[in-house]
Amino acid sequence: MSKTSEPVVRVNHFRKLYGDFVAVDGISFEAHRGEIFGLLGPNGAGKTSTLECLEGIRQPDGGTMDILGIDPVRQPRKLRDLIGVQLQIAGLPATMQVEEAMRFFCAYHHVAPRYDLLDRLGLGEKLDSRYDELSTGLQRRLALALALAHKPPVLFLDEPTAGLDVGSRAELHALMQELRDQGATIILATHDMAEAEKMTDRVAILLRGKIVATGSPRELTATGEGFTKVSVRTEQSLLADDGTNFAAVSHRTVKEEYVIYFSTDPGPTVSAILEYIGAQNDKLIDLRVERPSLEERFLEITNSGGVQ
Amino acid sequence: MTAFVNHFVFEFKTGLRDSNLLLMNYLFPLAFYAMMGLVMTQVNPTFTETMIPAMVVFVAMVSTLLGLPGPLVESREAGIYRSYKINGVPALSILSIPVLSTIFHVLIVAAIISLTCAPLFDGVVPENWVNFVLVTLVTVFAFGALGALIGVISANSRATVLWSQLIFLPSMLLGGLMMPLDLLPESVRFVSGLLPATQAMQAYLGLAYNQATVINPMTSVGVLLAGGILALGLAIYLFNWDSRNDVRRGNPLMALLALTPYVAGAFLMG
Numbered sequence: 037m038s039k040t041s042e043p044v045v046r047v048n049h050f051r052k053l054y055g056d057f058v059a060v061d062g063i064s065f066e067a068h069r070g071e072i073f074g075l076l077g078p079n080g081a082g083k084t085s086t087l088e089c090l091e092g093i094r095q096p097d098g099g100t101m102d103i104l105g106i107d108p109v110r111q112p113r114k115l116r117d118l119i120g121v122q123l124q125i126a127g128l129p130a131t132m133q134v135e136e137a138m139r140f141f142c143a144y145h146h147v148a149p150r151y152d153l154l155d156r157l158g159l160g161e162k163l164d165s166r167y168d169e170l171s172t173g174l175q176r177r178l179a180l181a182l183a184l185a186h187k188p189p190v191l192f193l194d195e196p197t198a199g200l201d202v203g204s205r206a207e208l209h210a211l212m213q214e215l216r217d218q219g220a221t222i223i224l225a226t227h228d229m230a231e232a233e234k235m236t237d238r239v240a241i242l243l244r245g246k247i248v249a250t251g252s253p254r255e256l257t258a259t260g261e262g263f264t265k266v267s268v269r270t271e272q273s274l275l276a277d278d279g280t281n282f283a284a285v286s287h288r289t290v291k292e293e294y295v296i297y298f299s300t301d302p303g304p305t306v307s308a309i310l311e312y313i314g315a316q317n318d319k320l321i322d323l324r325v326e327r328p329s330l331e332e333r334f335l336e337i338t339n340s341g342g343v344q
Numbered sequence: 345m346t347a348f349v350n351h352f353v354f355e356f357k358t359g360l361r362d363s364n365l366l367l368m369n370y371l372f373p374l375a376f377y378a379m380m381g382l383v384m385t386q387v388n389p390t391f392t393e394t395m396i397p398a399m400v401v402f403v404a405m406v407s408t409l410l411g412l413p414g415p416l417v418e419s420r421e422a423g424i425y426r427s428y429k430i431n432g433v434p435a436l437s438i439l440s441i442p443v444l445s446t447i448f449h450v451l452i453v454a455a456i457i458s459l460t461c462a463p464l465f466d467g468v469v470p471e472n473w474v475n476f477v478l479v480t481l482v483t484v485f486a487f488g489a490l491g492a493l494i495g496v497i498s499a500n501s502r503a504t505v506l507w508s509q510l511i512f513l514p515s516m517l518l519g520g521l522m523m524p525l526d527l528l529p530e531s532v533r534f535v536s537g538l539l540p541a542t543q544a545m546q547a548y549l550g551l552a553y554n555q556a557t558v559i560n561p562m563t564s565v566g567v568l569l570a571g572g573i574l575a576l577g578l579a580i581y582l583f584n585w586d587s588r589n590d591v592r593r594g595n596p597l598m599a600l601l602a603l604t605p606y607v608a609g610a611f612l613m614g
Contacts, residue, residue, distance in 0.1 A: 123427065131362050
């Protein structure tokens with residue numbers, strides 16, 4: 037199943053208050069079938085409040101939201117079979133064994149236990165281990181396995197790779213891509229910009245309860261200042277010493293042995309730099325062309341207070 | 345049904361796996377029973393006449409009032425109920441299954457005491473075993489529901505100790521476990537009547553031992569049943585999934601309503 041424009045998760049003018057504090061202030065977005073949608077933002081931006089209202093854990097104070105037409109507040113029982121949730125703050129009883137946990141929750145979802153998922157997530161050897169004997173990473177993997185056990189069409193992942201080692205993280209990413217390819221919709225809240233850039237199809241950046249930017253990672257990084265970094269290191273470091281500027285370069289900086297040019301059009305910039313190095317009888321050691329990362333764009337947006 | 349069975353089996357095993365619960369469900373009650381059998385029967389030989397029901401009530405109080413509420417609060421604080429909620433585990437199961445599994449643990453220890461008290465300590469066995477079992481079931485249910493209610497309304501683990509001891513300690517002193525109710529001064533008899541332990545002992549003495557009681561033993565059974573149903577109903581109503589939740593149903597002070605049958609029982613005891 038591939039990505040479609042069919043909205044699966046719909047949020048319209050959603051508001052969440054804690055007393056007088058406005059945690060989420062009238063945000064709207066949609067996520068589609070076969071899409072990984074990222075919710076990005078600094079701490080306190082409203083990501084978890086948004087997810088928890090969608091998951092039916094908290095009640096919205098304004099606006100509407102639905103998942104495949106199901107209202108999380110009014111139809112919580114129907115919602116349970118539609119969503120899989122890996123919570124940021126949650127737990128299992130300390131004495132519950134891995135195999136027991138799978139059997140326990142699958143029974144409440146009326147499905148057979150998914151021991152294959154435990155194997156896939158590296159918990160096959162830990163079936164008899166108690167929850168309090170698992171490392172943080174294994175606990176998160178178990179939470180993920182339980183979230184996926186009933187094959188929900190919509191998956192909410194709140195900081196899913198926090199505490200995971202590199203291998204587990206890669207395995208989780210592969211699993212997420214597989215689920216997306218099978219048509220699942222994944223809402224991913226993360227602080228990890230590299231993860232968001234790699235995994236998501238679209239993101240919304242939240243700042244102080246409002247969405248300040250939305251689009252695909254590529255679209256977001258192409259907007260704003262949009263400079264491409266051209267980093268050059270030469271044998272004689274002549275570029276660092278003279279102030280020569282090149283075509284389409286806005287500004288430059290020197291970092292360690294590299295001169296970094298911020299270019300609006302990297303093609304002419306690179307050509308001019310190579311030509312200059314040749315003319316000066318210097319020798320190129322390293323040249324890197326990097327488009328702005330989502331992290332840089334994110335920092336740009338958040339540092340400007342969301343003003344674009 | 346599979347979900348219920350899985351949940352029950354898990355909770356029952358937890359009562360054995362968790363060291364605190366193992367202590368409250370088995371080790372402490374049985375050690376206390378052994379100590380009472382060795383010491384109290386020598387100090388006060390008439391204690392053997394009520395030793396079996398007194399020890400069963402003691403076991404019920406320790407397992408339910410001291411053992412049950414703490415894990416309920418800790419589960420809420422640790423976000424376990426959040427995991428349960430998103431996976432469709434109903435509040436009714438979250439409260440009733442631990443109560444039920446605790447009842448089973450109490451019944452096991454009650455059976456050990458009932459079967460060993462006579463040969464080991466010359467404890468007087470009930471004249472009517474059927475009534476003894478029925479009163480035990482009602483008693484453990486009443487205490488179990490109170491334990492669940494304490495777990496639901498307590499903001500933290502320290503608060504559970506406070507609320508539990510408010511019932512446990514007076515019950516030990518005034519509940520008719522250590523001395524007969526008619527030996528208590530008139531001035532404290534009303535207070536004694538407020539305690540579930542007193543109603544349980546009156547029910548045991550009247551229905552299982554065919555002895556004279558201060559209150560009609562069937563009234564005591566009614567008080568315990570009504571108290572248990574009310575406490576469990578209130579626990580379910582006041583149940584809070586999440587200590588971080590900004591919305592909670594009802595005021596915790598509503599829990600005091602669970603004491604109304606005991607207040608009525610105290611008045612009936614005169």
